Amino acid sequence: MAAKALLLLVVAxxxxxxxxxxxxxxxxxxxxxxxxxxxDGMATVTPAGLLLLTNDTNMSKAHAFRPDPxxxxxxxxxxxxxxxxxxxxxxxxxxxSEFLDLSTSGFAFLVAPSTDLSTAMPQQYLxxxxxxxxxxxxxxxxxxxxxxxxxxxxxDINNNHVGVDVNSLNSSAAEPAGYYDDGTGTxxxxxxxxxxxxxxxxxxxxxxxxxxxxxxxxxxxxPKRPLLSxxxxxxxxxxxxAYVGFSSASSIVLVKHYVLGWSFSLGGAAPAxxxxxxxxxxxxxxxxRSKALTIALPIATTAAVLAAVAIGFLLLRxxxxxxxxxxxxxLEFGPHRFAYKDLYDAxxxxxxxxxxxxxxxxxxxxxxxxxxxxxVAVKRVSHESRQGMKEFVAEVVSxxxxxxxxxxxxxxxxxxxxxxxxVYDYIPNGSLDKYLHCRDDKPVLDWAQRLHIIxxxxxxxxxxxxxxEKVVIxxxxxxxxxxxxxxxxxxxxxxxxxxxxxxxxDPQTTHVVGTMGYLAPELVRTGKATxxxxxxxxxxxxxxxxxxxxPIEEDDVDGNAAxxxxxxxxxxxxxxxxxxxxxxxxxDAKLGSDYDxxxxxxxxxxxxxxxxxxxxxxxxxxxxxxxxDGSAPLPELPATYVTFSTLAGTETYxxxxxxxxxxxxxxAAMSVATMSDIGLSGxx
Ligand SMILES: *[C@@H]1O[C@H](CO)[C@@H](O)[C@H](O)[C@H]1NC(C)=O
Ligand SMILES: *[C@@H]1O[C@H](CO)[C@@H](O)[C@H](O)[C@H]1NC(C)=O
Ligand SMILES: *[C@@H]1O[C@H](CO)[C@@H](O)[C@H](O)[C@H]1NC(C)=O
Ligand SMILES: *[C@@H]1O[C@H](CO)[C@@H](O)[C@H](O)[C@H]1NC(C)=O
Ligand SMILES: *[C@@H]1O[C@H](CO)[C@@H](O)[C@H](O)[C@H]1NC(C)=O
Ligand SMILES: *[C@@H]1O[C@H](CO)[C@@H](O)[C@H](O)[C@H]1NC(C)=O
Ligand SMILES: *[C@@H]1O[C@H](CO)[C@@H](O)[C@H](O)[C@H]1NC(C)=O
Numbered sequence: 135m136a137a138k139a140l141l142l143l144v145v146a147x148x149x150x151x152x153x154x155x156x157x158x159x160x161x162x163x164x165x166x167x168x169x170x171x172x173x174d175g176m177a178t179v180t181p182a183g184l185l186l187l188t189n190d191t192n193m194s195k196a197h198a199f200r201p202d203p204x205x206x207x208x209x210x211x212x213x214x215x216x217x218x219x220x221x222x223x224x225x226x227x228x229x230x231s232e233f234l235d236l237s238t239s240g241f242a243f244l245v246a247p248s249t250d251l252s253t254a255m256p257q258q259y260l261x262x263x264x265x266x267x268x269x270x271x272x273x274x275x276x277x278x279x280x281x282x283x284x285x286x287x288x289x290d291i292n293n294n295h296v297g298v299d300v301n302s303l304n305s306s307a308a309e310p311a312g313y314y315d316d317g318t319g320t321x322x323x324x325x326x327x328x329x330x331x332x333x334x335x336x337x338x339x340x341x342x343x344x345x346x347x348x349x350x351x352x353x354x355x356x357p358k359r360p361l362l363s364x365x366x367x368x369x370x371x372x373x374x375x376a377y378v379g380f381s382s383a384s385s386i387v388l389v390k391h392y393v394l395g396w397s398f399s400l401g402g403a404a405p406a407x408x409x410x411x412x413x414x415x416x417x418x419x420x421x422x423r424s425k426a427l428t429i430a431l432p433i434a435t436t437a438a439v440l441a442a443v444a445i446g447f448l449l450l451r452x453x454x455x456x457x458x459x460x461x462x463x464x465l466e467f468g469p470h471r472f473a474y475k476d477l478y479d480a481x482x483x484x485x486x487x488x489x490x491x492x493x494x495x496x497x498x499x500x501x502x503x504x505x506x507x508x509x510v511a512v513k514r515v516s517h518e519s520r521q522g523m524k525e526f527v528a529e530v531v532s533x534x535x536x537x538x539x540x541x542x543x544x545x546x547x548x549x550x551x552x553x554x555x556x557v558y559d560y561i562p563n564g565s566l567d568k569y570l571h572c573r574d575d576k577p578v579l580d581w582a583q584r585l586h587i588i589x590x591x592x593x594x595x596x597x598x599x600x601x602x603e604k605v606v607i608x609x610x611x612x613x614x615x616x617x618x619x620x621x622x623x624x625x626x627x628x629x630x631x632x633x634x635x636x637x638x639x640d641p642q643t644t645h646v647v648g649t650m651g652y653l654a655p656e657l658v659r660t661g662k663a664t665x666x667x668x669x670x671x672x673x674x675x676x677x678x679x680x681x682x683x684x685p686i687e688e689d690d691v692d693g694n695a696a697x698x699x700x701x702x703x704x705x706x707x708x709x710x711x712x713x714x715x716x717x718x719x720x721x722d723a724k725l726g727s728d729y730d731x732x733x734x735x736x737x738x739x740x741x742x743x744x745x746x747x748x749x750x751x752x753x754x755x756x757x758x759x760x761x762x763d764g765s766a767p768l769p770e771l772p773a774t775y776v777t778f779s780t781l782a783g784t785e786t787y788x789x790x791x792x793x794x795x796x797x798x799x800x801x802a803a804m805s806v807a808t809m810s811d812i813g814l815s816g817x818x
Contacts, residue, residue, distance in 0.1 A: 138817050145315065157210035160202050160403075162397035164411035172199040172249045172377075175261070176384070183413040185393040185613045187241055187382035195261030198381030199249045204400055206245075207374045218369035220340040222404040223378070225396040226352050228284065228331040228415055231389040240281035240326065241382035242299065243336060244545040247373040256284045259303065269302040274298055276366075277346055277381070278336050280311070282326050286616035296334075298345055298364055300371050313350045314359040316763035324349065327724050331394055331415065335360075335404070335732070343367045347351050352394075353409050357494035392551050417637045418487045471488050472548040472557055479504050484514070492629070500560060509547060509560035516553050530556065536602060540594030542617055558627065562620050567613035570682050570722075581729035584679050587624030588737060589762050591616055594626045595672060596755040598667045611671035612652050651685025656749055666749040669758065673744025677704050680737045682722030705745050705777045708738055712771070736761065740768055 150680050163169055167183030176189045177196035200523045207216045222244065232240050242260050255264040262277055263270075268288075279298040284293040288303040297305030312323040325330055331352040339347050346360040347481070355670055378398055382391045394412045397405040437580045480501030481488050496515040503510055527547060534544045543559040568589065579587070591611075598606040608626065615628045625665040654670035657663055674685045687702040721734050746752045753761065760766035 138361060141433070144698065151681050159400040159407060160398065160402065161200065162395075162407065164395045164408040165413040166393070167413070170201055172379070173197070174202045174249070174251075176543055177382075180413075180416075182416070184415070187380055187381070187391040187393065187394075188384040188389060190388040190390065190462045191384060191732065192388070193256050193385055195251075195254060195381070195383040196391075197249065197261060197379060197381050199246075199377045200398070201249075202373040203377050203399075204245075205375045206400070209374070216374070218339055218340045218372070219400050221398070221400050222335075222337045223398040223403040223404065224333060224407060225380075226331050226333045226394040226572055228329060228392045228394065228406060228411060229280070229327050229389065230329045230392065230415070231282075232325045238282055238327065239383045239385050240279055240283065241380060241391045242277040242279040243334070243379075244275055244277040244373050244381050245376050245378050245805050246659075247376050249377050253379070257385040258288070259383060261383040263301070263303060269304065271301055272373060273301040274376070276368055276371050278334070279303070279305065280326055280334075284435045294323075296347055296361060298347065298362065300366060300368075306366055307345075309361055310360045311349065311361075311769040313348065313357045313361055314633065315356075316358050318358070324351065325486055329391075329415075331392075331412075335405070337403075340369070352412075353514070364575065371784070388491070404450065419670065472546050472555070472660055473549060474548050474555070477501065477548055477555055477557065481512055483591040484512075502593055511558045511560045512552060513556045513558065515556065532604065533606060536598065536606065538594050538597045540590040540623060540625050542625045550729075550805070561625060561627075562616035562617040563622070564615050565617040566618055566624060566679070569699055569787065570613055570679065571684065578724045581725055581734070585730075585733055585737070586622065587616065587680055588676060589626040589759075591626055591675070592672070592755065592759050592762055594624075595668060597649065598626075598760050599755045605665065608664060608668050608671075610652075611668055611675055613675060615674070654749065655747055661756060663753065664749065669744050669752045669755060670746075670749075672755070672758070673741045673746075673752075674705070674743035676737055676744065679710055680722065680734060681708065681720050682724055682742065704779075705742070709742060709775070712739065712742060736768060739771060742775065742777075743768065745777060747776070 135445055151618050163185075165181045165183035166185045169179065170186075171177075171179070171185070173179075173196075176191055176194055177185070177198045177438075178185050178189070180186050185198055188194070188199060197572055199224065204221075205219075205691045206221070207218050209216055222428060225243065227241070229238075229240070239257055239262060243261060244262065251261060253263050253267070257267075259268070260277075260279060260281070261275065262275060262384075267273060267391065279295075279297045279299050281290060281295055282293055282295060284295075288305070290297075290305075291308050292310055294311050295305075295308050296311050297308035299305050305582040311326050312321055314321055323480075326332075332349055333352050333354070335348045335356050336345070343365045345364050345366050346361075347362040348357050350357050353419040361383040378811070380391075380393055392415060393406040394415070397407055397462075399405060427817055480503050482501075484497075485612055488497045488501065490500050490511060492498070496513050498511050498513045500510070501512050522599065527549075529545065530547050542561060545557040545559065547554040547557065569577075595608065595611070598608060608628075610628055611626065615626060617625045617627050619625055650675045652671040654667035657667040677683075678685060681704060683702075683704050685704045708717065708720050711720050717738050718729075718731050718734050720738065742752075742760065757766065762769040764812065
């Protein structure tokens with residue numbers, strides 16, 4: 135019996151070749167040129183051999199199947215039950231959307247009882263189901279979806295996920311798209327709409343009912359740890375004979391889903407794809423015009439007109455692509471104004487590959503300025519309102535003249551419709567919060583490095599507050615706004631940006647911009663940032679660096695006094711230990727006992743002093759630096775010292791704050807905090 139099965143398992147050779155014998159199916163397509171596939175809807179095979187599922191058509195769908203059904207289960211033999219076969223498949227795909235940052239419908243690999251999916255719907259249904267049969271066990275469809283839209287109606291986890299679907303678009307299991315690095319074990323995101331080809335491996339083990347899905351950038355080896363692994367008894371789902379293929383749908387954003395190569399095996403491992411033979415994706419950019427010209431060639435005049443139109447089109451496109459906003463008042467800021475085209479070229483067209491980070495007020499890209507070769511970080515801040523823009527740009531330019539080794543140099547700006555771009559010096563080692571809060575991939579900062587960074591940031595802030603020609607308020611001091619340079623100096627970045635959002639677009643709820651846990655109480659109450667509200671945030675930063683914990687953590691399970699409902703309030707925790715005389719026990723556990731207790735005690739008590747609820751009781755940055763360098767002794771905190779979060783719970787403070795500030799946890803890119811967010815502890 136075993137010998138017979140072996141004999142029947144014949145390995146396919148060549149493009150699209152396949153063998154289907156009793157129980158054994160195996161095929162491999164290194165490109166789909168000449169392949170016999172059952173296509174419907176928009177699906178086509180391009181002349182280059184790419185399987186193009188969705189073309190640029192709005193609201194439609196596409197299916198592509200291997201034309202012969204696969205026998206997943208042999209009928210029950212004498213005395214034995216029918217057994218489901220294991221299977222394995224791998225494919226390379228790419229999603230090319232009109233826009234790089236906008237989600238569109240995704241696609242799926244599927245096993246279905248029929249190639250007729252005419253009743254399925256496009257858009258969020260991915261061409262798999264419709265509004266009435268989603269979740270119906272009679273569908274007998276198993277699919278692995280690559281979804282680029284977050285549909286709450288299917289309880290999707292995000293707009294960039296991989297899900298295992300059984301008869302339903304509500305995935306049985308789903309994970310954000312990405313893979314685990316074999317070396318470090320860290321998770322790396324993959325953006326499905328990045329236009330980059332990626333390889334997927336889907337395996338089903340009939341013995342254990344385990345479904346595993348792995349993915350990686352094309353040509354990378356299969357990651358050892360799968361992205362997703364779940365147990366589903368597919369013998370109850372997949373029909374005895376069923377079709378394997380792909381389903382995809384489009385909606386209002388134009389998008390192309392390509393499959394570059396695909397292999398499948400019943401019983402064994404899917405044959406490896408030959409990357410060298412995979413067809414190339416078309417170049418993305420202006421469409422080549424040559425075909426139109428060839429057709430029009432006999433009529434010279436038409437050709438000329440067409441060419442002119444094409445050139446006009448390209449010029450217009452170019453103009454739109456590089457369009458900027460410029461107004462007369464900007465003339466005086468000329469030297470600080472960058473051309474959008476230069477920033478576009480510097481960052482390779484704001485490619486995702488160049489993305490250094492997203493958060494705060496926008497996305498930051500790494501770039502190299504053409505000409506000078508200077509490495510820069512370009513921040514794209516989306517900003518609709520033109521109100522206050524002139525003042526802001528004036529401030530940006532004046533901030534650009536701030537020069538200090540603990541500040542990130544702002545080189546200039548550029549404005550486009552709805553968007554402001556800020557150009558900074560590129561700082562190689564990234565932001566401090568990654569060192570403090572990342573578990574594996576960054577080394578732990580030792581105490582000396584932490585103190586050095588703290589002193590640096592204090593020096594930078596002192597310069598902004600007192601030593602420069604004007605008083606500059608930072609407004610958003612926190613570990614993620616402190617960058618670490620090649621010599622491990624802390625450098626403050628992102629100054630003044632919060633100002634741009636000070637008076638929010640929504641006049642009903644004047645919100646204060648800054649970050650939860652770093653906002654001084656009077657700032658929240660009056661909306662007015664001062665040097666002393668910066669000192670408050672600096673106090674939160676001191677505790678964060680010394681303790682390696684964020685000022686406010688949600689879902690903490692420590693069960694100690696500082697935890698109110700599901701929030702951990704760092705300052706209350708540190709204060710509790712200060713009262714008990716055990717303040718240094720809050721020092722980051724990652725340091726072990728490897729820190730200077732006198733210095734740690736100073737930093738922690740200084741943090742508490744800066745976090746004083748009354749601005750008048752906080753030290754100035756000048757005093758802070760004196761305490762830090764030991765040229766003045768830090769006064770003892772009064773025994774009556776309470777933190778703001780404790781105060782917020784008392785009768786006198788509560789009505790003042792809670793009536794005028796509504797709870798709003800922002801989902802927008804910027805961090806918006808309100809009084810209720812801050813008065814977390816004891817705020818009942
Ligand atoms: C897309 O596919 C549909 C259906 O095959 C076809 O009618 C349409 O012309 C195609 N559109 C493009 C832009 O190729
Ligand atoms: C949904 O699909 C089912 C088949 O699965 C079909 O019977 C039903 O008519 C379809 N419903 C709609 C609204 O198209
Ligand atoms: C899918 O999830 C949504 C949202 O949780 C839920 O309302 C719906 O009933 C689910 N549908 C199925 C078929 O499970
Ligand atoms: C991966 O994506 C998630 C969700 O978009 C995000 O929270 C996370 O920071 C990203 N991680 C990296 C390393 O980019
Ligand atoms: C796509 O179709 C929808 C509904 O049919 C329509 O509202 C939308 O304007 C169309 N979009 C484009 C870009 O054609
Ligand atoms: C910081 O950057 C420098 C220079 O780029 C590099 O040599 C060093 O290893 C980095 N340090 C850390 C801790 O990442
Ligand atoms: C401080 O001591 C008191 C009494 O011994 C104890 O209940 C409390 O948990 C301690 N606080 C901290 C933060 O350890």
